[in-house]
Amino acid sequence: MKKANKEVTIYDIAQKLDVSPTTVSRALNNHYSISKETTQAVKKLAHSLGYRPNSVASSLRTNKTNTIGVIMPLINRPFIASLISGIEDSANQEGYNVIISQTHDSYEKEIANAQTLYSSRVAGLIVSLAMETKHYDHFYPFLQNHIPMVSIDRISTEIETDRVIIDNYAAGFKATEHLIQMGCKRIAHFGGAQYRNIYQGRQHGYIDALKKYDLPIDETLIVHSKLSLEEGWKGAEYLLNLPAPPDGIFSANDSAAVSAIQYAKQKGVCIPRDLAIVGFNDDPISSIIEPGLTTVSHPAFDMGKIAAQQVLKNKLTQDIVQSQTIVLKTELILRASSSRKVLRETARKEW
Numbered sequence: 001m002k003k004a005n006k007e008v009t010i011y012d013i014a015q016k017l018d019v020s021p022t023t024v025s026r027a028l029n030n031h032y033s034i035s036k037e038t039t040q041a042v043k044k045l046a047h048s049l050g051y052r053p054n055s056v057a058s059s060l061r062t063n064k065t066n067t068i069g070v071i072m073p074l075i076n077r078p079f080i081a082s083l084i085s086g087i088e089d090s091a092n093q094e095g096y097n098v099i100i101s102q103t104h105d106s107y108e109k110e111i112a113n114a115q116t117l118y119s120s121r122v123a124g125l126i127v128s129l130a131m132e133t134k135h136y137d138h139f140y141p142f143l144q145n146h147i148p149m150v151s152i153d154r155i156s157t158e159i160e161t162d163r164v165i166i167d168n169y170a171a172g173f174k175a176t177e178h179l180i181q182m183g184c185k186r187i188a189h190f191g192g193a194q195y196r197n198i199y200q201g202r203q204h205g206y207i208d209a210l211k212k213y214d215l216p217i218d219e220t221l222i223v224h225s226k227l228s229l230e231e232g233w234k235g236a237e238y239l240l241n242l243p244a245p246p247d248g249i250f251s252a253n254d255s256a257a258v259s260a261i262q263y264a265k266q267k268g269v270c271i272p273r274d275l276a277i278v279g280f281n282d283d284p285i286s287s288i289i290e291p292g293l294t295t296v297s298h299p300a301f302d303m304g305k306i307a308a309q310q311v312l313k314n315k316l317t318q319d320i321v322q323s324q325t326i327v328l329k330t331e332l333i334l335r336a337s338s339s340r341k342v343l344r345e346t347a348r349k350e351w
Helices: 010-017 021-028 036-049 055-062 078-093 107-119 137-144 168-181 197-212 229-240 254-267 300-314 340-350
Strands: 067-072 097-102 124-127 149-152 162-166 187-191 222-224 248-251 276-281 294-297 325-328 331-333
Touching (some): 010 036, 021 036, 067 078, 067 107, 078 300, 097 107, 107 137, 124 137, 124 300, 137 149, 149 300, 162 168, 162 300, 168 187, 168 197, 168 248, 168 276, 168 294, 168 331, 187 229, 222 229, 229 248, 248 254, 300 325
Parallel strands (some): 067 124, 124 149, 149 162, 162 325, 187 248, 248 276
């Protein structure tokens, strides 16, 4: 059997350059006390020898790594992908790596992910809570050991962390008000779990918009689910087969809204003339579906960047007061799925 090559260490590099191992270590970490010439020589030799930093040994010495842990519900969704991209952008600029895990919206999986990241000695943690999560004990080891933690998008006020969110209430109000201004009188809502802040805020905005314009709040028009494509289809099937179907739908995400468009078209319902629809997130599919989906933009990339910056800001202090909440603005992106007034004005001109 061929003998494996010996792992190159900083002691091997030090011996070849006739310097101390400490000098090599500092040069590899760009320490200010090491000259530019020595740093370049150390890095050149390290590269030629195939040296790999021993991050495990380093983490054992310092009790942390240059790694930020990330826990997300589902990484295959465009919003989450943009969120992660923003996190990586800020982290990488500061020389930090990112470990990404997903919960598939499972509470038990979230506990396992948190335990794994804690055992891996991450320098900080960014979390968007699973749909099922109602208890938060699994995050206490991070907070008790002064590991910076930032909650993003799906948050809980029961754990004292920095938070990066949008104003979900204002966005839900704005989306529903737009449907009202387009002439809708009977507006349905696709909502998520109401113990999750984002879906609670969006639904409260929807309800208050109806109240402002003296429109009835009909519980039969509020459909709760995990807002998947399949559940959006089922929700639309239920709503459009009611004795008095809605003439508008505000969906708390784009996936369910897109399925509603597809089901409505199959049933022969004209969008937006008979049914106007507004989604949430501005996923790529919202501009591909026909008609294009009016939706609320969700600044996912910027949210991710800011969350990572908050972790890195707090990593140097042992007295972290994690109570800052950063709220980003949203914007209503107007497309054909809700433009009923434009249709009516065009029809009037043709007449």
